[in-house]
Amino acid sequence: MRVVRRDGTVSAFDATKISVAMSKAFLAVEGSDTASSSRLHHLVEELTAQVQHALLRHTDPGSVATLHIEQIQDQVELALMRGGHHKVARDYVLYREEHARSRTAPTPPTPPALQVTDLDGTLRPLDWARLEDLVAEAVAGIADVDAEPLLGETRRNLYDGITMGELALAPIMAARSLVESEPNYSAVAARLLLDTLRTEALSHLSGDREHASQDEMAARYPGYFRRYLERAVVLELADPALQTFDLDRITSAVRPERDLDFTFLGLQTLYDRYVLHEHGVRFELPQAFFMRVAMGLALNEQDREARAIEFYELLSSFDFMTSTPTLFNAGTTRPQLSSCFLTTVDDDLDSIFQAYRNNALLAKYSGGLGNDWTPVRGLGAHIKGTNGQSQGVVPFLKIAGDTAIAVNQGGKRKGAACAYLETWHIDVEEFLDLRKNTGDDRRRTHDMNTANWVPDEFLRRVEADGEWTLFSPDETPDLHDLYGTAFAVRYREYEAAADRGEIRVFRRLRAVELWRRMLTMLFETGHPWITFKDPCNLRSPQQHVGVVHSSNLCTEITLNTRAGADDGEVAVCNLGSVNLAAHVGPDGLDTAKLRRTVRTAVRMLDNVIDINFYTIPQARRSNLRHRPVGLGLMGFQDALFAQGIPVASEAAVEFADRSMEHLSHHAIAASSDLAAERGHYPTYDGSLWSRGILPIDSVALLAAARRDDDLDVDTSTTLDWDALRERVRVNGMRNSNVMAIAPTATISNICGVGQSIEPQFRNMFVKSNMSGEFTVLNPYLVRDLKARRLWDRVMVADLKYFDGSLGQIDRVPADLKALYATAFEIEPRWLVEAASRRQKWIDQAQSLNLYLAAPSGRALDELYRLAWHKGLKTTYYLRTQGASHVEKSTLRGTDGKLNAVPAAAPPAPPLPADPPLTDGAACRIDDPECEACQ
Structure with missing residues (x-):
């Protein structure tokens, strides 16, 4: 590496200068007593190595990197912040500011000899003249x-x-x-x-x-x-x-x-x-x-x-953006435009190895994968062909994970798959351990996502502190295709059969113990995610032609799948997202513009189905039969900022409800109008649509399958849904499914808005992804601070010191602290409440990340049970932050409403006593290497 100094001279990179600068910074803050400390020496050595790694991360091997001295100092500052050395970092920032001011004398013109x-x-x-122009x-x-x-x-x-x-x-x-x-x-x-x-x-x-x-x-x-x-x-x-x-x-x-x-x-x-x-x-x-x-x-x-x-x-x-595969491949010679593929793997070697091949072909052109592995028999089950015993599903998952990594989508983004397993599967406890860094590495999948496919009956047992029985699917094959009351009845029959000695492979345990372990693994490894089987099926418009066995890579797609080479179906979804921030103004939601956008967007997504390049016949067969699309949204947090609505408020929950109601109404109307023009999708007859049951109506089907106190969903409406039902009855629907809210990690970057339905992570942070490192500063906050004459160098330094949080910056007014509260400063149940209001309008699901600043066993239990009670179909990542951030990221005492807790679901028996989960490896959004959602 070469270093360009401020006077334009070039010198060789010298890491010892970084070590000296850092040592001086620590000594200035902590005093001279640390001078002889080996702790300081090792700490500075480690931080210097981190800086070197960051500087070289985006440099081609073998090339010579030329860096400016300011770039190196930026990385020193970042290393101090990421290491939790906030006082030292703040002193270093102020030192740099002071020396920058001392260099404000006019710079002489560039020498002509340059x-x-x-x-x-x-x-x-x-x-130089062109550079000035x-x-x-x-x-x-x-x-x-x-x-x-x-x-x-x-x-x-x-x-x-x-x-x-x-x-x-x-x-x-x-x-x-x-x-x-x-x-x-x-x-x-x-x-x-x-x-x-x-x-x-x-x-x-x-x-x-x-x-x-x-x-x-x-x-x-x-x-x-x-x-x-x-x-x-x-x-x-x-x-x-x-x-x-x-x-x-x-x-x-x-x-x-x-x-x-x-x-x-x-x-x-x-x-x-x-x-x-x-x-x-x-x-x-x-x-x-x-x-x-x-x-x-x-x-x-x-x-x-x-x-x-x-x-x-x-x-x-930027009013609407199609998903990344569509942007990559539309108008090319290989137009693989679909976003998500869902598969079911059957219990035989032909099906398993066909699944590997399908995964590779689907991932090659940027498809995200969700695999249902529940039918594969469990550990210890009998294999008739060899008269041996099965090694269970886990070894096959190891190969599936390696396949996804090997096919990395042409270097454009990382290949990725998610494996789903139902909670009654005999291998579920091993499944929970797949992402652990300890144990037999042959039974670990360090790079593959995993998700629990949880039936309602299990949550009922958790709340009743009852027993739960694990089975091998070769002995209980119909459980895979059952849901709701039918599942509960048949499951109890199998339990009785096990008691009579008619089932060979099974195991009993307390439901609450398995639930606690599921949540502990979610915190410790970030996986498996928690997704709910029954809401996905009971509210599915397509329950007359099949079963939803899993979701996709990002938990927003809920479509039918069926194994089989000749008649099997690999579910396909075609995604795009409305930029909600572009559809709000001084008077709130611009419903007329939203209608125009949605109408065109649905047509674009429907066109994907016919133009699409299909890499396997099962995907083509499924997509043409059912024609599902997934219209979602992004920029939700920006839309709240534009209206001055804090995310942790009833007003935000209400806006989530009303904005999704309009999007749902217009999307269904657009698909119905397309059906009048082009014909309804082939499997329309017998669907919920054909029976006059719209997504808002299907909430009643879920309620009917649950006990009175198991569902707490607001079903209020404001638009003319009766007229829309009649429209659908007359025209039919062009698409079996119309809505799904995806993460939008990269397309939201293109549009310059916040991801999907995510709360603001921080008001200032450095985002690292495959494109490099970018300082991200909340422009709405800066606008408001400027209006109140509060934006200055000290505010910048304070934002860095407090990790982009306003909570402990005394001179910021309380109303701005409330409006610009960051993800870890808000009570996470506000996110669940808003998601519940959206879910009632959506025929598929939503990628819902949850944030916990100070996670504990009890907090996790209450949060995920609340998600179930509120009728959510799925959840996505659990976001936590390092222990060094927790104390800094609280607004307690600044605004009582911020920490107010809305009415919760009925209390359940407490979990067994467990130590608080103070810090762990749940998806760490402050990890600069994390690109899981991209």
Whole structure:
């Protein structure tokens, strides 16, 4: 590594200088008594190694990394914060601020002799005038940003002989370094990156180095688009059918100015993962990307150009975004556009190894996998063919996990699968241990997600402190396909048969002990997730044609699956999300705009089904028979910020209810109108839809299967649902399933809003993903702090010190602390309450993460039983934070309402006494390496 100092000189990287700086920082805070301490020596040594690792993480092996001194100091600061050394970090921040102010004297102009190393290795003078023009264009029209500090910081990143790539990166890095003091520099950084992308694309297509400003590009877009499309077809990256569109009509609809709407994280994500490239050289600009996707989704439309433009408008405005596989592959020669695949694995070797093959083929083109393994016989079960005993399901899961990792989706994102097992399976206790770091590694799946598929009967036994019996499915095969009352009756019959000695493999234990172990493993390893079998089936519109045996990788899809090579069905879902933040204004929800967006979005998702490239016949068969789609939402927290509604409030719960009611009403209406135009889906007759039972009505089916005190769901409505029922009765439905709320981790980055229905993690943090590290600062908070004259360097330092929390910053008013409370500062039952209000409108499920600042056995028990009582179908990750963060992340005492607890479900017998779970490995959102949801 080479280091560029502030005076422009270059020196070799010296890790000892980091160690010395850190030691000085600790000594300044903790005093000289620590000087001879071996603890300090080892601590500094460890932190220095972390800094080196972070600096090299995104550097290609064998290459020479050139770093600015400020980048190194940023990583030192991050290492101190992540290690919990907050006082030292705060002192280090203030030290840097003080020295930065001392360097505010005007910087002399760049020496004329400064040279740039061109791509062919030749040297030429640096064109400082173009750099000034570029920065001036980047800051134009953006509030509270200025060219001078950006140019000054850029100068400090330059050195004689700098490469073209480093020169392009220098102003971007300069803008990124200013984001923490002014979030609008994110937009500046995005514009600078956009210039790099324009230069890269134009130069690649022309064969000569070309530059174009944003204004110049507006005039050049039509010609560029034709050249880009021609090149993409020649490279077999784009479908030749795209060239048969009326390209004059298409290119006249392109909106180049929308390139300026990206945040830096959004454009960097697009650049790294989505746009087309030739051997790593990007030649697809953002608006070409959106138009390519739109054209790919309009291929089968009668007026292809009109529909492509309609779809493009929705995507490029960020009002709606299709899922990542659709963005990757629409308009390409292999349009695998579907997001999620659900499979059932039968109890024979042919089915098991067919499942491995199917997983590999489905994952190859960016599909997320959910596998139902419940039918596979358990440990100790008899194998008739060999007269031996089964080793159970766990060894097969090990192979499934390794397969998912081996097929890593072309390097675009990590391959991933989730294994589901019902709670009565004899191997369930081993299943709980799959993610542990101890024990026999041959019976561990360190990289595969796991989830418990929990029947209501088990939760009833937990609440009654009753016994629970585990069976092997080869002796109780029909339990797999039963749910509700029928499951409970048959399960008790098998228990009686076991008592009579008619069942060979079974085991009894207290239900509450198994429940406690499930929750303990969830906390300690982050898995298995808790998902509920009966609500998924009793409320499924398709219960007349099959059973929901599992959910998907992210727990929002609940579709029927059936094993079998000839007549089996692999469930497929096609996802997209409405940007809720783009549909609220001063008067709240813009229902007219939401209706227009949803109508077009459902049409786009329905088109996916017919255009889709299917890698296995079972997926094609299932998708064409049932035609499910999953319309979800993102930017929920942004929509609350825009309206001034705290997430931990009745108003937020009410907004979750009303916004989802409108989305549900419009989505069902859109699918019904499509049925009138294109015909209803083949298995419509006999569905809940055909019987006049909409998702809001299916809550009654769940209530009928539970005891009176087992379900607590608000069923209030505000729209005209009777008219919609009649509409569905007359037209039918184009899609068996219409709604599902996915995590949206990467597409929300593209749109510049918060993920899905997630609360704000922190108001300031560094996000690390495959695209690098990004300072994320809550722009709504900064806006409000500016309005109250509270935004200054001290506030920035305090936000860093308190991990992005306002709770202990005395000068922040209580109303802002309430509005901008972060995920670990709110009572988690508010998230469950809001999710319950949404779930009543959704025919599938939602990816619901839960946050606990100070988890304990009792807190986990109450939270997950509340989720069951509130009628949720599934839950997703349990998020916890390190013990060093817990005390800092509380708002107790700042606003009594924040910690108010709404009415809970009826109390159950307490769990056995257990030690508090003070810190563990449940999905740690503050882990910079975590990309599980991406």
